[in-house]
Amino acid sequence: MTEDVRVAADGAAAEAAESDAIVVRLGAGRFAVDLGSVAEVGKAPHVTRMPGVPGWLAGVANWRGRILPVLDLRGLLGGEQVELTARARLVVVATDVATVGLVVDAVDGTTTIAEQVAEFPAAMPGPGAELIVGQLPRADGPIAVLDVAAIIRLRDALPRGRRSA
Numbered sequence: 001m002t003e004d005v006r007v008a009a010d011g012a013a014a015e016a017a018e019s020d021a022i023v024v025r026l027g028a029g030r031f032a033v034d035l036g037s038v039a040e041v042g043k044a045p046h047v048t049r050m051p052g053v054p055g056w057l058a059g060v061a062n063w064r065g066r067i068l069p070v071l072d073l074r075g076l077l078g079g080e081q082v083e084l085t086a087r088a089r090l091v092v093v094a095t096d097v098a099t100v101g102l103v104v105d106a107v108d109g110t111t112t113i114a115e116q117v118a119e120f121p122a123a124m125p126g127p128g129a130e131l132i133v134g135q136l137p138r139a140d141g142p143i144a145v146l147d148v149a150a151i152i153r154l155r156d157a158l159p160r161g162r163r164s165a
Contacts (some may be wrong), residue, residue: 018114023143024091024104027079030143031137032111033102037093037148044088044103045070054157057079058103063092068079070101070152081125093148098155111136125155135160 018066021032022041047070058072060097070090070137087106117134131150135142 001040001129013057018112021062021111021113021145022091023091023108023111024102025108026074026077026104027082028076028107029076029079030082030141031132032113032143033091033093034113034148035110035146037095039092039099041089041107044084056154057158061090061101063090063095063101068092068099068101069155070103071154072103073128073131073146073151074105076131077153078128085151093151095149095152098152102151102154111138113145121134 015055020035022035022038024033038113045061045063047059047061050057053059053116056076057075058070060067061070072081077115084103084105089104089107091102091107092103093102113136117136120135129149131154132144133150134145135146
C-alpha cells in the first residue's frame with residue numbers, strides 16, 4: 001500500500017448490498033470502515049491537542065491546508081491509547097454532515113461487507129458499542145464494522161462551542 005491512497009467517496013457504494021471496506025487496527029481489534037465513506041488514507045499527521053475536550057477527540061491537524069478534527073477511538077472501543085508507531089495512519093471519513101480524521105494503528109487491507117453482517121455481541125459497555133453495527137466472520141477472526149454516521153454523531157457530546165467538526 002502506498003503512503004497516501006486517495007479514494008473517491010462514492011455515496012452509491014455505501015448503499016449497495018455488498019460494498020468494499022478498509023480494515024484498520026485500533027489496538028488489538030480489527031475494524032472495517034465502509035469505503036464509500038473514506039475520502040483518503042495517509043500518514044498520521046502531527047495532532048494539536050485541545051483543552052477541555054473528551055479523550056476520543058485527539059485534537060486537530062492541518063490536513064492539506066484545512067483544519068481537520070482528529071478522533072482516536074481506541075479508548076471508546078476497549079483499546080489502550082498508546083503511542084502511535086510508524087505504521088499509524090489517518091483515515092479521513094466524510095459524510096454530508098462533517099469530515100473527520102480517524103487515527104488508526106495500521107491499515108491491514110480491504111474486505112467486502114456483504115448483507116450477512118453478523119450481530120455484534122453487546123459485551124462492550126458505554127458509547128463504544130453504539131459505534132459498531134455488526135461484525136464480519138472471518139477465518140482469522142471477526143472484524144467489527146464501524147458505523148461512520150455514529151462516529152460523526154460523537155460531536156453532539158462536545159461542549160457547545162466546540163462543534164465545528
